[in-house]
Amino acid sequence: MLLRLAWRNIWRNQRRSLIILGSIVVGMAIIVFLDALVVAFLNQTFENQIGSHTAHIQINREGFKDNKTVQNYLPATETVEALVRNNPEIAHYSRRIITFGLLNSAYNSSGISFVGVNPEDEQYVTTIKQYIVEGRYFRGDANEIVMSRRTAETLQVGLGDRIVGMASTVDGDIGSEMFRVVGLYQTVSSGFDRMHAYIPLATAQHMLGLGQNVSQFALIASDLDNVPHLRSTLQESLGDKYEVLSYAEIMPLLMTMIDMSQQSMVFIYVIIGIAMIFGIINALLMSIFERIREFGVIMSIGMKNSRIFIMIMFEAVFLGIISIVGGAVIGGGITLQLQNSGMNLAAFSEGLASWGIGAVLYPELSIAVIFRAMFVILCTCLLASIWPAVKAIRLKPVEAMRYV
Amino acid sequence: MEIIKTENLDKVYEDNGIPVQALKNVNFSVRKGDFTVLAGPSGSGKTTLLNLIGALDSPTAGKIFFEENDISKKKPRELSSLRLSKLGFIFQAYNLIPVLTAIENIEFAMMLTGISEKERRQRALDVMEELGIRELADKRPNEMSGGQQQRVAVARAIVNNPMVILADEPTANLDSKTGAVLLDIMERMNKEKNITFVFSSHDPQVIERGKRLVMLHDGMIESEKEQ
Known part of the structure; x- marks a missing residue:
């Protein structure tokens, strides 16, 4: 019933929920697309380096x-x-x-x-x-x-x-x-x-x-x-008369670049998360301010703070789940389309060539890409729900019921 | 047998930094099976007293005993459990959860006590049948009249079989006819099931029907009489 209540709560103000959902969907779609693009960039750089000369292992004289x-x-x-x-x-x-x-x-x-x-x-x-x-x-x-x-x-x-x-x-x-x-x-x-x-x-x-x-x-x-x-x-x-080198030892610069790119993706996730989190906090806070009397009532009936906290988290999770589905469909759809047709980056071909990348980049959509984006969205929604939830459980039943 | 008892209860509010004495040295008790009305003019302390004995607020001084346990210093979590298991509330503005249907509002109180979905559905239907609101089961609050909503609120209050039901101005938003119907229901619950009711009201028909009338004035009990 708590789930049902949380689900219905997010639809009390449909317009507000749709606006915030729209922003999270866009965030999710951007994460999916960017992640798939970076994965493609790194994989293609790696494969081109391995494939053009390096191979997986080289055996040389020391x-x-x-x-x-x-x-x-x-x-x-x-x-x-x-x-x-x-x-x-x-x-x-x-x-x-x-x-x-x-x-x-x-x-x-x-x-x-x-x-x-x-x-x-x-x-x-x-x-x-x-x-x-x-x-x-x-x-x-x-x-x-x-x-x-x-x-x-x-x-x-x-x-x-x-x-x-x-x-x-x-x-x-x-x-x-x-x-x-x-x-x-x-x-x-x-x-x-x-x-x-x-x-x-x-x-x-x-x-x-x-x-x-x-x-x-x-x-x-x-x-x-x-x-x-x-x-x-x-x-x-x-x-020890021989040196047996793996690709990681042969191309330390590339491996560092791959590591840095992966870390910079985390940074991008955080930036997108921060951009979304304030919108979600605002929507949840508005929703809580509109229900202060109701919180007073459910507290007086005997609903414990922990349940109120969980209910608000459920509301945030529902927002996240809907956005994940929407973002995966939109972001995944765009990415899949470009995965098949390729992204023509001819304008940057010289720069890309210096990194060992062709002028046409094929984003690589995978389950891992979707899962990473899901993780970012769910974490963002859950983090965003903490402040509003704390605000709700700090209410005192009597004061909340008097709230106009 | 006394269920609730207060000793020298004081309550002081701060209103824009100015202390306001809402209750002063109140000694009051609620006995099993009571149908008590707290009456008095606005600002006399009726709702404050109701909130204190309902474990919704804590006193500035004095003690509140619920089944002989002092609850005046209990933690919010313990008070929450007490309200859930022993008390039922009816409010002036009905205060049903707008996104839940009538039956879900009634079930909500049972959900908090951990009753299984099947059992709470059956118990909710039984209570609705008893109160003559079975046909409202799937209606949301905005699809019901004030009287209907208040009957659902009564159902929500009694469904967990509380020891005491505290009703704050339950008829204030209803016309006299609807209010009378609601009072009939509560009177019947009191007689047939020996459910204890404490009202705060200045509605004459509530005052008239109370078995015990406690008059408050300026935060003090002015008079108390059996009717």
């Missing part, structure tokens, strides 16, 4: 992370390969050679990070193949090179053109190879595009005098959540 020279190749490629080949916790792996060098065309030169890969393996680890915008991915010829469109523009070369790659060999000499441009890629990260060019692994080994050695194993774990455990296991097995 010190390679800070000194990416050709001399820092893995001490025993076969040992590492034996460890990762049939490991059920590893979905895919790719051997790589990574070294800095120079690309020279007839017109220009550009510093570059050569990434020597075996295309059959690399295509399961990174997504460069999907980012080819002109030409094709590797077909197995020894002198193919895939570079970014941006680098091609710098070098003023196009598909089929020949360029010379140069890098320091393992012995300290200069190694060079002639390459033919077969594909141009364009990822969402302008910084990444400027730095990376892909060549076949065997050609890189030959050019740098590495024999069968490689610089790195890039791994994709079967389960992302298992990465910390897998990293520890591999590090333990390989010993």
Whole structure:
């Protein structure tokens, strides 16, 4: 009956309730949309970074992370390969050679990070193949090179053109190879595009005098959540001559950004909550002032303060529940629509590209997004009800009944 | 047997910072089965006395005993329990909860005592039948006349079988005919069920029907007589 009474109480003044409901619905819808947008932003940044190069785990020689020279190749490629080949916790792996060098065309030169890969393996680890915008991915010829469109523009070369790659060999000499441009890629990260060019692994080994050695194993774990455990296991097995790094260690800046973004969402929740709370408090206080005599009556009948307090909280919770439904429908509907069509942020594409985000953002609606918004709304409503409820229970029956 | 007894009861209000003596040295008792009327002019202290013996207010000085327990210093929570279990109230302005139907208003008092939904529905219907207001069960207060609302208020007051019902000017907002009907009902409850009633009123027909009349003047009991 207390629930019924609380429910009917909120409809005593329909106009006021509808206005306050409208404001909470808008708040809920904004939270859902913003949260879905931030989730999308973070997920897409994360996935682009993982997918373009980083992978989940990298195995290098100790010190390679800070000194990416050709001399820092893995001490025993076969040992590492034996460890990762049939490991059920590893979905895919790719051997790589990574070294800095120079690309020279007839017109220009550009510093570059050569990434020597075996295309059959690399295509399961990174997504460069999907980012080819002109030409094709590797077909197995020894002198193919895939570079970014941006680098091609710098070098003023196009598909089929020949360029010379140069890098320091393992012995300290200069190694060079002639390459033919077969594909141009364009990822969402302008910084990444400027730095990376892909060549076949065997050609890189030959050019740098590495024999069968490689610089790195890039791994994709079967389960992302298992990465910390897998990293520890591999590090333990390989010993201290190797550095086994998880994506979190490779991209500390990105992980900090993700953490900060999540924290800033909490801040946004609080701001939206504060914006709503005064409206709800005002509506509940008005409702209580209109019922002061009635509170006097129910107190004189014998209704305890705790029940009065709970009844007012129920009223706030009802406001919250109705708003949650309305906000989830409106906010969820808009978000779902944009999740399918994408939000075209071409006007901010350069800025987004520096964060590794494409010009079209797809908000990601999930149950977690809805639950977070629900939590914010319910907490706001409950907090908002405390002051009016305290006001109500501080009334004295006799004075309340005399109230005009 | 005395249910309520006051000893040297004083009540002083502050009105804009000026102390107003509402009751002065009042010694009064309510016995089981009483049909007592507190009468007197406006400002004589009728409602104040009713509020004090109804555990709605606390005295400035003196004591109030309910079934021989001093309630003048009890905590609000204890007074709340006392009101819920032992007292029933009828107000001048009916004071039904506007968003509840008649039967829900009656059930509301029982809900507070924790009676099951099924039982309180049955008991509410029985009381409504007894008071001849069964057909009003699903009506909200704004769909009922003053007399009907006051009968629902009586039903709400008696449904928990209180020891005493305190009625503050119950007929003041009713025409004399409707007031008489209401008094008939309360008189019947008093006779048939031995429910104790204490009224505050200056309505002549209430004063006339009281078995005991207590006259108040300037916060003091001026006279007391059995009728």
